[in-house]
Amino acid sequence: MNNLAILAVAGVLLLPLLVFLRDVTSRRRRRLPPGPPAVPLFGNLLWLRHSAADVEPLLLKLFDKYGPVVTLRIGWRLSIFVADRHLAHAALVGAGAKLAERPRTATSMLLGVSENIITRSNYGAMWRLLRRNLVSHMLQPSRVDQFAPARVWARRVLMGKLRETSGGGGGDAPNVTEAFQHAVFCLLVLMCFGERLDEPAHLFRGRLDAWHALLRRQKELFVPLIEARREYKKLASQGLPPARETTFQHSYVDTLLDVKIPEEGNRSLTDGEIVTLCSEFPNAGTDTTSTGLQWIMAELVKNPAVQEKLYAEIKATCGGDGELLERSVRDKDNKMPYLNAVVMEGLRKHPPSHTLLPHKAAEDMDVGGFLIPKGATVNFMVAEIGRDEREWEKPMEFIPERFLAGGDGEGVDVTGSREIRMMPFGAGRRICAGLNVGVMHLEYFVGSMVMEFEWKEVAGDEVEFAEKLEFTTAMAKPLRPRLVPRRS
Incomplete structure (x- = not known):
């Protein structure tokens, strides 16, 4: 394989990495909403003391501490909570289709239940x-x-x-x-x-x-x-x-x-x-x-x-x-x-x-x-x-x-x-x-x-x-x- 071909292959292999690094750098400049400390895979450390099933009282304390937009992590899942009416309007109405999708539910993932219903289906x-x-x-x-x-x-x-x-x-x-x-x-x-x-x-x-x-x-x-x-x-x-x-x-x-x-x-x-x-x-x-x-x-x-x-x-x-x-x-x-x-x-x-x-x-x-x-x-x-x-x-x-x-x-x-x-x-x-x-x-x-x-x-x-x-x-x-x- 000549040098030109090697460079071409290397470029193809490196391109996804460069795109990934660019996205990571861009995301770091535009930071995520604040939230409590977290570790990879596990999520927020507060789950050691609190249950995700009783999250609303916990969120009220977090809003007081971090402001009206809070990030929580449960395992690898990233969840963002919004408690401000102006930001809610900007996201739900102003952003339009950008936020019209639904995440998949545990029921559909575990049991293969169809999500072709109005409340749960993808925006399409x-x-x-x-x-x-x-x-x-x-x-x-x-x-x-x-x-x-x-x-x-x-x-x-x-x-x-x-x-x-x-x-x-x-x-x-x-x-x-x-x-x-x-x-x-x-x-x-x-x-x-x-x-x-x-x-x-x-x-x-x-x-x-x-x-x-x-x-x-x-x-x-x-x-x-x-x-x-x-x-x-x-x-x-x-x-x-x-x-x-x-x-x-x-x-x-x-x-x-x-x-x-x-x-x-x-x-x-x-x-x-x-x-x-x-x-x-x-x-x-x-x-x-x-x-x-x-x-x-x-x-x-x-x-x-x-x-x-x-x-x-x-x-x-x-x-x-x-x-x-x-x-x-x-x-x-x-x-x-x-x-x-x-x-x-x-x-x-x-x-x-x-x-x-x-x-x-x-x-x-x-x-x-x-x-x-x-x-x-x-x-x-x-x-x-x-x-x-x-x-x-x-x-x-x-x-x-x-x-x-x-x-x-x-x-x-x-x-x-x-x-x-x-x-x-x-x-x-x-x-x-x-x-x-x-x-x-x-x-x-x-x-x-x-x-x-x-x-x-x-x-x-x-x-x-x-x-x-x-x-x-x-x-x-x-x-x-x-x-x-x-x-x-």
């Missing part, structure tokens, strides 16, 4: 197709209006559960959490499959060794329902009535059966993919909505003057008519501003998720003068932003009036497009598609429960606002109020 053609299908065929106003009978039915389910658990308004204080979860799950299952399931089979999250059985159980539950919708669509195309009178004319499954994937030969979704997407639909909304209901109703129990002001608005607007209430909460003229303010204040002070689902940097990027390297996981502190005393007056008090005229939350942009002051539904490219429907469901169920019952605190079961982390951030001590029917 499949994600855009699935999200566009959901928004266009389920969440646009005309479709939302179609599900009014479903909401009225779910209201009856909830009221029945509350009367049952409270003994018809008797002395024992019920744990109302299960009633909230049951009613919300019933509604979302109906919207998903177009069928009223009186006792839906809840899909509980298990340990790792139970996941395979859980996935098999999902298919056993969902495939017959999917086949039923195929048959319904076939009958409808022939002008024939549905096989059951409980069948709704539209459902999420119907839209999924019509999806075609242009990038893959215009194929349809497989049953497995539809099962995964169907499990996402109720799972994504049940815990977040029922947790939100629990916190809001706990605040109304603790703040009876707020509850009575809300009841007065509901009574003046709707009387005792639950169907009129349903129409009012989806009325764009906002006939019940105080009900909306109560829900917004609940979401600000008690966001069901204290952090957004993790984002992943698609390329090196700058946030607040710090380097966010490609592949890093970036987390945003929802609760800290919504409780920031620099932005909100008395942030740890429940004051719905702040969202009315003249309040410090008047006109707040909950989408985060203009600015971020609270973001219970996220912001940017991966903002929750169901934001408007989620708020409407909260308003409808809160309004219904205040319309039907006076919610009172019980001696010995006083409301406590301590938190515990489950799938969402729930009440450590479940809400146990006394429910007094407002009418016989």
